Amino acid sequence: MEGPVATLPSRWYNIVPDLPSPPPPPLHPATREPVGPEDLAPLFPADLIAQEVATDPYLEIPEEVRDVYRLWRPTPLRRAHRLEKALGTPARIYYKYEGVSPVGSHKPNTAVPQAFYNARQGIRRLTTETGAGQWGSALAFASSQFGLETEIWMVRASYDQKPYRRSMMELYGAKVHPSPSPLTTSGSKVLAEAPDSPGSLGIAISEAVEVAASSEDTRYALGSVLNHVLMHQTVIGEEALEQLTDINDPPDLIIGCTGGGSNFAGLAFPFLREKLKGRINPDFLAVEPAASPSFTRGRYAYDFGDTAGFTPLLKMHTLGHDFIPDPIHAGGLRYHGMAPLLSHIYDLDLFTAVAKPQRECFEAGVLFARTEGIVPAPEPTHALAAAIEEARRCTEPKVILTALCGHGHFDMTAYDRYLQGDLEDLSLSPDRIDRSLTRLP
């Protein structure tokens, strides 16, 4: 594709040392003391644990990882001329498009290094959870590149809605189970209470963690939330920064959707570094689904990352670890919590957040497809909806940058339902959140 210049990054960016204060550490649930590397060793390889607590602002990307990145990176940065024209806006809207990766989303940016470091440590098998299937496909692809086995717990709602994503994981050689599953203690427990449970990322994480923790040659891979995952995704923002610098058009507003937070962080962090250093001055906006509004309606508190309570306690914006979001089609955003690092930065007032109902998002997705051609996945339609709202409000030129983190070629049933008028906005009563927040650890 033609477009502004980007080079494949040689380093990941770690924002922690550039922040005015460090994020609160994860705590051991029993002692409430910070967890050490030894607590994490059953779940993650040593290199990733080191990255999780890294204090250097930059970490070299291994050549083996860059070599796989080259299959689709650098990704295009495009200006949405046709969308602007349809909106009649003076705004200039740019989108960074991650849908050109083999699995059609930004997820391989972290799946590839995670598979690499595990393989280098001699691990035989990875377990993980997946919502919409994007993360599971990405890890299955990455594992196939480094000769690892993969076992994936897929949120039941998506397992049923998106059989093609399951086939894709299997095509890359992975085993896929619907979650909750009877294969684990945590899954069995949920099934005993709710045999028809649509599942949630929290439950699926519990299952994958449980299996990894109980097997010597198996580790767990997480597709978002953790510091090292957010850091791997900064290749998105570093490229976008170079591309906008190449055409000398610095952004005024940067918008990304948030589920666990890695897509938004990946785009935003390099620009936030430039802002903290006083070189540019953009605003940042995180857009979450109204069905899972952890920033806008959650509490900033220590909570478990999973439903069963296997993970360390993470200080994050949370709806409560047993909150199960309604089965919206943006399965990748159905998470009860938020990346602790992003939660901390939100608490520092360095960005704002807004929640969007799904019909407004699909409306934005259809407009984007009919103007720019690309069919966006349901997740980034949240960011597009906010970008469109902002562009419509503009009365003078403003540069908006958004993360188009994946294509929607696996999400056509959702668009079909929207086009048939069958898609409802689900209302979320405040007391449902209040109730789950009473159960914070």
Add this chain to the structure above:
Amino acid sequence: MEGPVATLPSRWYNIVPDLPSPPPPPLHPATREPVGPEDLAPLFPADLIAQEVATDPYLEIPEEVRDVYRLWRPTPLRRAHRLEKALGTPARIYYKYEGVSPVGSHKPNTAVPQAFYNARQGIRRLTTETGAGQWGSALAFASSQFGLETEIWMVRASYDQKPYRRSMMELYGAKVHPSPSPLTTSGSKVLAEAPDSPGSLGIAISEAVEVAASSEDTRYALGSVLNHVLMHQTVIGEEALEQLTDINDPPDLIIGCTGGGSNFAGLAFPFLREKLKGRINPDFLAVEPAASPSFTRGRYAYDFGDTAGFTPLLKMHTLGHDFIPDPIHAGGLRYHGMAPLLSHIYDLDLFTAVAKPQRECFEAGVLFARTEGIVPAPEPTHALAAAIEEARRCTEPKVILTALCGHGHFDMTAYDRYLQGDLEDLSLSPDRIDRSLTRLP
């Protein structure tokens, strides 16, 4: 993506004047005289009719068309290092990847100019047929770019197998009918004889042509076969030629799959020009499905392009216009004939052809996905199967270039069936072809 340099072509290449002899003209079925522009005017706009009989070797690409091409072009040319390693071959295998287009295939390369020229002539609506749905999605996308309506007849077998493709066409604003349909005389006739007909491209063409021919403000768009379509696709080969020249690695063998012929022609023609001018000396190999083997088992004769006999007579390699290929998953290759221009060049012995059964092709697709990451559509797995066979045979370095004309994200049910062992190779008895060839006009 990183990779060798390509610039967006400013001209399409018309191979006709560079051939040792011109292809035989289309004939009027009644008079058996060459058809004139006036015969084609009810179906195509004047600019495309002029391109169909162009005698200049190059035609300027309008800036409005290049501007849409820029959404995904130039496309990447990649070396399949990982596949080579898995095969243990000394061959260097390159693939030109068209799956980065908004609809995931090479088809928009011609859909966009076709929509543009129709819109410029004041046409309101386009009709077309589609097999696997790739062409229909491409035309629906292109029409949405230029404000045209689109009505699409989709081969029943694919309509049932690939509901997501249908949703995608509707998302771009098109109307989609399964073919054969009761909406046309030709469709009704097929349904009367075979109510469960899986359909074919030939039948769907008849339906779309019938509707276009009977309406003043409606024209017909064809996704392959015709000279102007093949010419539009030469952007693929021009870019690939520049990219391989950039890294100074001229191809020894160029491989593409053939249904109607536009993908293979698009990649091959610019290299064939260089060969005819004595600058390089590659071989060319067309790969067709064993279920629809028009080159390897058809006859080079005048025949109709559609099943009902609405089109002019085209001299081409054909299995007979009422031959209905078995419902293999590579729906885009299920066509009874072959592009007349490509048929003529085959008759001149400028390339060879081979037919592949679908299981070998899916096996190649799975190997490609697990090594190179990209899941190929079933159509280009035919070319990959031949490339892999050739690479395995190589005892010394050889440069193989293949066209990866689309991704398989809409084809996961087919891969699923292959992985479950449910996919059969369908045998095609010679007398089925013999019988349909007795009905040549």
